[in-house]
Amino acid sequence: MTLHRNIRTTAEYQAIDAAHHWHPFTDTKDLNAKGARVIVKAEGVWLTDSEGARILDGMAGLWCVNVGYGREEIVEAVARQMRELPYYNTFFQCTHPAAAEFAEALCAQAPAHMNRVFFTNSGSEANDTVFRLARVYWDCMGKPSKKIFIARRNGYHGSTVAAASLGGMAPMHAQSGLPIEGVRHIGQPYWFGEGRDSGMTPEEFGLARARELEAMIDELGADNVCAFVAEPIQGAGGVVIPPDSYWPEIQRICRERDILLVADEVICGFGRTGAWWGSETFGIEPDLMPIAKGMTSGYQPMGGVLISDRVAGPVIDKAGEFFHGFTYSGHPAAAAAGLANLRIMQEERLVERAARIAAPRLAQVWRALADHPLVGEARCRGLVGALELVRSKPDMARFPEHVGAGALCRDLSVRNGLVMRAVGDTMIIAPPLVISEDEIDELGARARRTLDDLAERLE
Ligand code: PLP
Numbered sequence: 156m157t158l159h160r161n162i163r164t165t166a167e168y169q170a171i172d173a174a175h176h177w178h179p180f181t182d183t184k185d186l187n188a189k190g191a192r193v194i195v196k197a198e199g200v201w202l203t204d205s206e207g208a209r210i211l212d213g214m215a216g217l218w219c220v221n222v223g224y225g226r227e228e229i230v231e232a233v234a235r236q237m238r239e240l241p242y243y244n245t246f247f248q249c250t251h252p253a254a255a256e257f258a259e260a261l262c263a264q265a266p267a268h269m270n271r272v273f274f275t276n277s278g279s280e281a282n283d284t285v286f287r288l289a290r291v292y293w294d295c296m297g298k299p300s301k302k303i304f305i306a307r308r309n310g311y312h313g314s315t316v317a318a319a320s321l322g323g324m325a326p327m328h329a330q331s332g333l334p335i336e337g338v339r340h341i342g343q344p345y346w347f348g349e350g351r352d353s354g355m356t357p358e359e360f361g362l363a364r365a366r367e368l369e370a371m372i373d374e375l376g377a378d379n380v381c382a383f384v385a386e387p388i389q390g391a392g393g394v395v396i397p398p399d400s401y402w403p404e405i406q407r408i409c410r411e412r413d414i415l416l417v418a419d420e421v422i423c424g425f426g427r428t429g430a431w432w433g434s435e436t437f438g439i440e441p442d443l444m445p446i447a448k449g450m451t452s453g454y455q456p457m458g459g460v461l462i463s464d465r466v467a468g469p470v471i472d473k474a475g476e477f478f479h480g481f482t483y484s485g486h487p488a489a490a491a492a493g494l495a496n497l498r499i500m501q502e503e504r505l506v507e508r509a510a511r512i513a514a515p516r517l518a519q520v521w522r523a524l525a526d527h528p529l530v531g532e533a534r535c536r537g538l539v540g541a542l543e544l545v546r547s548k549p550d551m552a553r554f555p556e557h558v559g560a561g562a563l564c565r566d567l568s569v570r571n572g573l574v575m576r577a578v579g580d581t582m583i584i585a586p587p588l589v590i591s592e593d594e595i596d597e598l599g600a601r602a603r604r605t606l607d608d609l610a611e612r613l614e
Contacts, residue, residue, distance in 0.1 A: 165205040168193045179314075192569070197224035200587045200594055202574070211598055213574045213584040218390060218422045218539075219453035222499050223589040229454045229495040236491035245274070245485040254485035257494045261450075261461070264431060264497065268440065271462040274485040278421035278447035279313025281458040282384070285443050286317040287479050289382045289415050292466045295473040298378065301414070305371055306384045308340045311391035312419055312445070321384050324391075339375070341367040343389060344397035347532045347543050348581075351551070361398030369408045382415035382442075383408075387433025390422035393581035394541035396534055402437035415442040415466070421458070422539075425449025426506035426588050429514045429537030436537070442466050455492035500588075509538055509588040516592045520599035521584075527606045529613075538588055542602070544580040544609075553580055560613065567608045573601035 163171075169190035178186060193205035200223055202210045215221060222229075236253055243251050254274065262270050273288070275281045286304065293301035306312070308323035319327050320334030323343070328334060342349065342364050350360035372380050383405065389395035409416040418441035423433025426449065430436045434444065442465055447458030470477060483489070500506060514537050521540045525533040531545035544561060546554045554560040561577030568575045568582075575582045586598065 165193055166190070168205060199223045199225060200590050209572060210569060211573045211586075211594065211601065213568075213586050213598055213602075214576050215585055215587045216453050217448070218427070218585045219448035219451075221425050221427070221449040221588045222452040222496055222505065223587040226452070226454070226496075226499060228499060229452070229492050232491045232495035233455060233488050236487050240487050242483075242487060244482065246480060250485075251487055251490075253487045253490035253494065257490040257497070258485075260494055260497050261459070264501070265444070265461045266432065266434065266440065268463050268465070269444065269461045270464055271467045272446075273460045273462060273479075274481075274490070275447075275458040275460070276456050276481055276483050276486070276489075277313065277458045278419075278445060279315040279318040279458075280481060281421065281445035281447055281460050282312040282318035282321055282419065283315050284460045284479060285382070285384065285417055285445055286321065288460065288462070288466065288470065288477065289417070289443065291474050291477060292415065292470055293381055295469040300378050301381045302337050303375055303380050304338045304382055304384055305368060305375075305380060305414075306338060306340055307343045307389070309343045309345070309392040309395070310340075310385060310389055310419075312384065312386075312421075339371060341371055343392065343395055344401045345389075345393070345395045346398060347534075348393075348395075357398040358400040361401035362404055364397075365401050365404035365408065368405060369412070372408070372412045372414065377412040377414065380412070380414045382417050384417040384419060386419045386421075387423045387437050387439075388428060388536060388539060390539070390583075390585070391578065393578040394534070394539055394583045394585075396536050396541075397437075402439050406439045417441060417443045417445070420444045420461075421447045422585070425452075426500065426509055427537055427539055427585060429506075429510040431506050450496070451489060451492040452496045454496065455486070455489035457486070457489035457493055505588045512592065513538055513588065513590055513595060516595045517586075517590075517598075520595050521602075523599065524602060524606065527603065527610075529606050529610055538590070539585045540583065542582040542606075544582065546613075554613070558613065560609065563612060564605060564609045567612070568601070568605040571601045571605045571608070573598060573605065575602065575605070 172191050173187040194202050195205050196203045202212050258272050261272050306321045310323045312318045312321040320338045323340045344361050344364040346357045418434045424446045428436040434441050442463045444461040451457045521535045522533050524530050529544050531543040531551045533542050546552045561580040565577040
């Protein structure tokens with residue numbers, strides 16, 4: 156049998172890709188002018204491209220390959236499952252061992268008050284599920300007027316209509332008339348970008364941003380508000396790590412005003428912040444948690460919503476059928492991948508190891524980059540970090556937008572053998588949890604070399 160993989164040249168792959176493959180979140184003309192980077196294999200934290208270059212994957216794919224590449228246990232589990240039962244649905248009063256066992260294992264690892272999972276195929280679908288389920292919950296509670304979601308500007312919850320509406324990405328809203336009705340946004344707790352000139356300390360700023368939620372609920376009337384939805388640490392918005400004052404205040408407001416708290420754990424879940432859940436890192440108790448990414452470490456597409464007893468109880472008792480689901484909800488191969496992934500994380504104590512060894516080393520290496528003339532702030536938590544590029548210190552002036560400093564830095568970084576992502580002029584990383592201390596040092600060295608190259612290019 157001829158395998159279609161990697162039998163053509165880089166230029167040939169780029170040509171067929173340019174002709175036929177429409178990429179997500181990509182300017183097609185720009186991509187086709189440059190030619191896509193063709194990644195052909197990966198092992199541990201290292202990618203190999205079609206020219207044989209080895210690149211340290213500082214983004215764990217798209218924040219998902221938490222256990223690293225090349226995990227035979229997951230490959231075997233998926234292959235075994237596909238031989239035995241490649242597909243069956245979970246509608247119509249059916250289940251299969253993989254979905255049932257993964258659900259059990261996930262709920263055992265979830266916060267104690269969450270004992271059910273609804274399976275989806277992505278983080279976007281998980282947030283769409285939240286959108287519908289939270290409203291059904293309030294119907295069941297006899298409060299059908301509680302329909303409005305409050306989320307945050309510059310938050311990201313996915314690309315489907317409801318998820319993109321919950322998200323606060325202005326360019327996404329502008330392109331397709333979003334958000335849909337029933338979604339409102341408040342400010343984000345982004346100290347470096349929006350708080351520094353406020354005259355407040357970071358803690359005061361965190362409180363002020365949390366209290367925007369209180370003000371908006373009071374403006375709309377708590378009887379009309381369904382839930383607050385937010386990422387514990389905003390990922391795609393530029394790794395916005397909130398001041399410590401922020402989340403406890405949000406929790407207080409949600410409890411006092413009786414609205415559901417939804418922690419979007421699609422990035423933060425499965426160890427990213429140095430605990431199993433971002434909610435744990437920030438000491439909050441959400442009612443619903445959308446999950447994906449690290450759920451299978453990206454070996455199979457899968458998402459889900461972890462559901463608290465508070466929400467599950469009334470919906471199961473009173474709503475009867477929840478008219479919602481996907482053909483591939485709980486797909487056997489994805490569930491098998493998820494279960495094998497979870498077992499690796501538990502058996503190798505990856506989250507604990509990341510918190511004890513990798514996170515402190517990354518903090519040391521990453522924060523040291525703050526002494527670079529182009530870095531206004533270097534922040535990190537667990538295994539996620541950001542660098543704010545500035546033109547000058549100490550006034551922290553940004554580069555003019557047309558310079559495209561972030562995009563240039565990203566391209567230079569790949570040339571230096573490191574994947575960093577650019578969000579405007581914020582450089583972000585989220586490496587696999589299995590990254591070794593030596594690899595963290597290497598990541599730091601490559602990031603510094605990249606900043607030096609950037610300085611030279613921008614002179
Ligand atoms: N929620 C968050 C916090 C995300 O970062 C993402 C994707 O990056 C999503 C939801 C959407 O997930 P997916 O791309 O799997 O639909």
